[in-house]
Amino acid sequence: MVLPGRSAHSTSSYDWSASRLGDPHQWPQALRLAADVMFNTPLPLLLVWGRDMTVLFNEAYGALAGPAYGRVPGGSVPPVMPPPLAAGGDALERAWSGEPASAPDRTLVFAGSGGGRYDLYFTPLRGESDAVSGVLCALAPAAPATEDAGADASGPLRILVVEDNVDSQYLVCEMLRAFGHEAEGVGHPDDALARLAAGPYDVLFTDVSLPGMSGVELARQAVARAPAMRVIFASGYGDTLLRHVEFPYLSLQKPYELDQLQQALDKVAHPLPAHT
Incomplete structure (x- = not known):
C-alpha cells in the first residue's frame, strides 16, 4: 500500500510493517539502495x-502480476515462483554466482495481464562482504515474433x-x-467436498496442509x-x-515454477500410472 500523499519513489513510500523485511531503516544498505532504484524505474523490475x-517488485511489475501482488510490493517468499525467475532460471543462477546475465525472448504468463514475451536481465547485488546478497531482474518487451507458437492441442481441464x-x-x-483451464478455488476441505459432490472435476489441486483435514485425506x-x-499435491514439506x-x-x-505446474498439468491430461 502506498502511504497517502507520497509518491512511490523509495522504500519509505510504503508501509513495510507487515512484510517479512520489516522496517526499511534496518535493511542492509545494498538492499535499500537497490530497492530505491527499482521503485523509481518505470520498467517492470523484481528484486530477489x-x-x-x-x-x-515495483508498481510496473505489480501491474503485470495482478491483484494477488498488490499490497505491500513484496517483502515475502512467494508461494509460486514469479514467472521471470522461473523462465530465466539459468540466467538467475549465473547472477547468483556474480555474473550479470540475460535470458532473451522468454514467454511469461501473468495472472494480471495474461502474459507476453520479454527479454530478462539479471544483475547481481553485492552486500558489505562483497558476496552476492541479491539479484535485480529487469523485464523488457521482446521484439515481435515472426509467427506465434502453435496452440496447445489438449483441451481445458476443470480444476x-x-x-x-x-x-x-x-x-x-x-x-x-x-493456461486455458477452468479453475475454481476454496479454502477449506469441507467446501472442497461440497464442490466435488455438486459437479465433476478433472483435477484436484490441493495443498497438503489444510485446516481441519489434510490434503491427503481430502484427496x-x-x-x-x-x-x-x-x-x-502442493507442499512445503x-x-x-x-x-x-x-x-x-x-x-x-x-x-514451484510455472513450467513445473504446466508440466504437471500436461501429465494429468492423460491417465496416470501408479505412483512409485
Missing part, C-alpha cells in the same frame, strides 16, 4: 534478496484448487485460467467418490507426508 527468495491462503489460492487459479475421499479424479498415499498423484514442492 537472499537465497530464501524474499521478493520485492478445483484447495488452498487456505487466499492470495495463493487466487494466484494459482489465475495462472491455471491463463483420498475425492478419489473414492470419483476414481477418475487426478490429484496434484516435500513428499514426507505422501509416503503412504495409495492412489496415483503428482506433487509440487513450494515454491
Whole structure:
C-alpha cells in the first residue's frame, strides 16, 4: 500500500510493517539502495534478496502480476515462483554466482495481464562482504515474433484448487485460467467436498496442509467418490507426508515454477500410472 500523499519513489513510500523485511531503516544498505532504484524505474523490475527468495517488485511489475501482488510490493517468499525467475532460471543462477546475465525472448504468463514475451536481465547485488546478497531482474518487451507458437492441442481441464491462503489460492487459479483451464478455488476441505459432490472435476489441486483435514485425506475421499479424479499435491514439506498415499498423484514442492505446474498439468491430461 502506498502511504497517502507520497509518491512511490523509495522504500519509505510504503508501509513495510507487515512484510517479512520489516522496517526499511534496518535493511542492509545494498538492499535499500537497490530497492530505491527499482521503485523509481518505470520498467517492470523484481528484486530477489537472499537465497530464501524474499521478493520485492515495483508498481510496473505489480501491474503485470495482478491483484494477488498488490499490497505491500513484496517483502515475502512467494508461494509460486514469479514467472521471470522461473523462465530465466539459468540466467538467475549465473547472477547468483556474480555474473550479470540475460535470458532473451522468454514467454511469461501473468495472472494480471495474461502474459507476453520479454527479454530478462539479471544483475547481481553485492552486500558489505562483497558476496552476492541479491539479484535485480529487469523485464523488457521482446521484439515481435515472426509467427506465434502453435496452440496447445489438449483441451481445458476443470480444476478445483484447495488452498487456505487466499492470495495463493487466487494466484494459482489465475495462472491455471491463463493456461486455458477452468479453475475454481476454496479454502477449506469441507467446501472442497461440497464442490466435488455438486459437479465433476478433472483435477484436484490441493495443498497438503489444510485446516481441519489434510490434503491427503481430502484427496483420498475425492478419489473414492470419483476414481477418475487426478490429484496434484502442493507442499512445503516435500513428499514426507505422501509416503503412504495409495492412489496415483503428482506433487509440487513450494515454491514451484510455472513450467513445473504446466508440466504437471500436461501429465494429468492423460491417465496416470501408479505412483512409485
